[in-house]
Amino acid sequence: MQVKGPVTRFIAPVAHVEGHIAVPGDKSVSHRALLIGALADGETHVSGFGRSGDTESTMNAVRALGATVDELDVDTLVVHGVGVRGLRAPDRPIDCGNAGTLARLVTGLLAFQDGAFELTGDDSLSRRPMERVAGPLREMGAQIETIDGHLPMRITGGALTGLQYEMPVASAQVKSAILLAGLGAAEPVTVIEPAPTRDHTELMLGAAGAKVRVRGLSVTVEAPERLRLPEVHVPGDISSAAPYLVAAALLPGSKLMVHDIGLNPRRTGLLDVLERMGVRVGIHNRRKIAGELIGDVEVEAQPLVATTIEPHEVPLLVDELPIFGLLAACARGKSVVKGAEELRHKESNRIETAVAALQAIGVRARETEDGFTVTGVPTRPRGGRIHARGDHRIAMLGAVAGIVSKDGVRVEDAECVSISFPGFYSLLESVSVQ
Ligand code: S3P
Numbered sequence: 001m002q003v004k005g006p007v008t009r010f011i012a013p014v015a016h017v018e019g020h021i022a023v024p025g026d027k028s029v030s031h032r033a034l035l036i037g038a039l040a041d042g043e044t045h046v047s048g049f050g051r052s053g054d055t056e057s058t059m060n061a062v063r064a065l066g067a068t069v070d071e072l073d074v075d076t077l078v079v080h081g082v083g084v085r086g087l088r089a090p091d092r093p094i095d096c097g098n099a100g101t102l103a104r105l106v107t108g109l110l111a112f113q114d115g116a117f118e119l120t121g122d123d124s125l126s127r128r129p130m131e132r133v134a135g136p137l138r139e140m141g142a143q144i145e146t147i148d149g150h151l152p153m154r155i156t157g158g159a160l161t162g163l164q165y166e167m168p169v170a171s172a173q174v175k176s177a178i179l180l181a182g183l184g185a186a187e188p189v190t191v192i193e194p195a196p197t198r199d200h201t202e203l204m205l206g207a208a209g210a211k212v213r214v215r216g217l218s219v220t221v222e223a224p225e226r227l228r229l230p231e232v233h234v235p236g237d238i239s240s241a242a243p244y245l246v247a248a249a250l251l252p253g254s255k256l257m258v259h260d261i262g263l264n265p266r267r268t269g270l271l272d273v274l275e276r277m278g279v280r281v282g283i284h285n286r287r288k289i290a291g292e293l294i295g296d297v298e299v300e301a302q303p304l305v306a307t308t309i310e311p312h313e314v315p316l317l318v319d320e321l322p323i324f325g326l327l328a329a330c331a332r333g334k335s336v337v338k339g340a341e342e343l344r345h346k347e348s349n350r351i352e353t354a355v356a357a358l359q360a361i362g363v364r365a366r367e368t369e370d371g372f373t374v375t376g377v378p379t380r381p382r383g384g385r386i387h388a389r390g391d392h393r394i395a396m397l398g399a400v401a402g403i404v405s406k407d408g409v410r411v412e413d414a415e416c417v418s419i420s421f422p423g424f425y426s427l428l429e430s431v432s433v434q
Contacts, residue, residue, distance in 0.1 A: 009414035009425065011402025013380070014432040016253040016301070021431060023241045025050030025075060025234030026262045027420055028172070029292070031101045032204050033232040034058045035109060037079030038067035038087065039183065040208055040227040046077040048234035048260075053419040057097035061106060064090040075234075084183055084227060089115030093152065096121040098347060098390075098419050101173055103151065104133045105201075108177035111142035112184025113157040121151045124347050124390055133177045136165045140181055140189070162187025169342060170315045172197035172266075175219065182221035183210065190220040197315040198266040203291040204232070235262030235294045239319045240421045242270055243396045244431060246323050248299040249279040250330050250404045255300050256431060257284075263293040269309075269316030271297065273324065277304045277331055304331035306376055311339020318342065322354035322397045328374035329363040329381055330404070337371035347419070348391035357386045357394055361401050361409060383407035392419040399428055 025048040035058065037044030049055065051074055059069055059077075066088040068080040082088075087109065096103040096119055103119055107130070110117045120126075131149035138144060140163045143156040162185050167174055175191045179201055182189030194217070202219050206212040208229040211222040241258040248256035263271075263286065275281050279302050286295035306328060309321070314337075317324065321337055328335035343350040355372050358365035362382035364375040383405035386398035395417045402409035417424040 007415045009411045010408055011399045011411060012408045013405050014251070014403045014434055016251040016433050017244070017247045017403070017431040018255050018433055019431045020257045020259060021244060021427060022259045023236045023261065024052065024421060026237040027052060027054055027239070028101060028198060028200050029232070029234045029262065030055045031058045031099070031105065032200050033234060034062050034069070034079060035105055036204050036208055036227065037229055037232070038062040038065065038081055039084050039109065040081035040229040041083055042081060042228060042230070044079040044081060044229045044232060046079065046232045046234065047075065049075045049077050050234060050237055051075060052421060053097060054099040054102070057095065057099045058102045061094045061096065061102060064094055084224065085113060087113045089117055093118040093120045096125055096151070098122050098125055100125060100128055103130065104173035104177045105180055107133050107144065107153065107155060108137065108180035110155045110157060111137050111140070111144070111181045112160045115157055117155045117157070119151055119153045119155070126151045129345055132169065132171065132174050136163060136178050137181055139163055139165070140185060142181065160185040162189050164190045166192045167194060170195040170197050171342065172315070176201035179205065179219060179221045183223055185223055188220050188222045190218055193217045195312045195315055196266055198264065200264070204229070207290055231290065233289045235289070235292055236260045238262050238267050238270070241297065242320045242323050243400045244428070245270070245274065245297065245299045246327055247400045247403055249274055249301055249304070249327060252301050255298070257296055257298045259296045260294055261297055263295045265293070266316060269313050270320040270324065273307060273309065273317065274299065276307050277327060278302045279304065303378060304376070306331045306333030306335040308335065309337045309340070314340045314342065319393060322350055322393045323400065325354045325358050325365060325372065325374055326397055326401055326404070328376050329358055329365070330378055331376040332378050333376060335374045335376060340371040341369065346391070348389045348394060350391065350393065353389050353391055353394045354397065357397055357401070360384045360386050361405060380404055380406045383409050385410040385412065388413040388416050390416050392417045392421070396424060399425065403428065403432055
């Protein structure tokens with residue numbers, strides 16, 4: 001998918017939002033369906049695939065590594081796996097684009113394949129830390145070279161030993177990279193997390209027949225003889241639903257239902273926070289498909305009160321923290337985000353870019369070392385100009401800020417939303433009522 005160059009969009013205020021919508025498939029699950037499907041024996045049928053700039057980077061990567069991917073439809077794929085140790089080294093670098101999840105997870109897989117691999121990425125990804133993955137994998141015997149801890153990265157596949165690793169940061173990407181490396185290690189690997197992070201890798205590896213043991217914050221994976229993953233149903237992405245849920249929470253008179261979204265408890269921090277702030281959140285039609293919880297989420301606007309996000313909650317809504325800043329801007333009182341220094345290592349430094357975006361529309365927001373504070377006023381923010389800085393989540397914050405503002409918001413670099421959600425603006429327009 002072509003991610004278009006910088007484009008400015010003016011987002012005008014609307015009266016409220018209403019309707020029934022669905023959002024594209026979960027990005028985290030879509031990446032994993034491609035990567036684990038590529039290592040399985042036989043076919044993996046993927047329905048509800050979340051097509052975006054990031055997941056297309058992963059599709060291109062698994063193809064370059066020798067797996068075939070049939071695109072039956074925009075969101076329906078068949079991955080023809082090559083077996084756990086069957087990836088082959090392409091004769092050129094694998095371009096991870098903007099996708100941190102791809103770069104981190106594929107490193108774990110490549111560490112035990114036959115051959116030498118090089119990973120590259122765009123400017124943003126090339127600034128993000130890779131040593132957090134390379135370090136523990138080297139302890140397993142992997143040969144990995146980074147440039148000062150960054151991409152481009154060279155991986156020479158070889159024999160791996162087991163590992164027991166206590167993670168210094170709560171990161172699902174780091175955990176997943178190590179667990180995936182465990183698929184090719186001589187002994188089991190165990191990862192111990194400082195706080196629970198999303199567990200899609202563990203769930204999917206279990207569904208594919210790998211031996212996965214979870215005890216509290218510790219996850220162990222043993223190398224399987226083979227994986228089989230006949231089917232993956234990807235739930236709607238709660239992180240893509242978040243901007244719409246926040247818009248509905250902020251605009252009085254709104255009532256919005258987002259259907260079929262993933263409700264994995266490691267991802268639903270925003271729903272708890274919305275309720276805590278006074279929003280009415282209804283969950284309907286809750287069910288489990290292939291280990292993942294799914295349901296329809298309904299939000300009705302109510303007056304909001306400020307809240308504090310504690311460090312242990314951060315991984316449960318890590319990608320929703322920028323848009324949380326907008327909720328906080330319209331909530332009575334001072335909101336605080338603590339223990340979120342990881343935000344500095346996302347597609348942009350999100351403590352800096354989220355606070356700058358909020359300040360640009362007249363909100364009293366301030367950076368702290370490990371998060372930010374927002375002093376809210378229960379009224380529409382003024383509006384202004386927000387630069388997305390190439391970060392899709394900041395562009396989405398800008399767009400929702402536009403519809404809930406008094407004067408509208410000009411979003412610079414607006415098209416970077418295609419990294420996770422190419423149809424974002426048209427869906428926003430479809431729920432907007434003048
Ligand atoms: C992801 C994990 C999160 C999240 C990212 C996707 C994943 O990162 O921010 O967008 O798919 O594992 P960390 O858990 O590394 O913080």
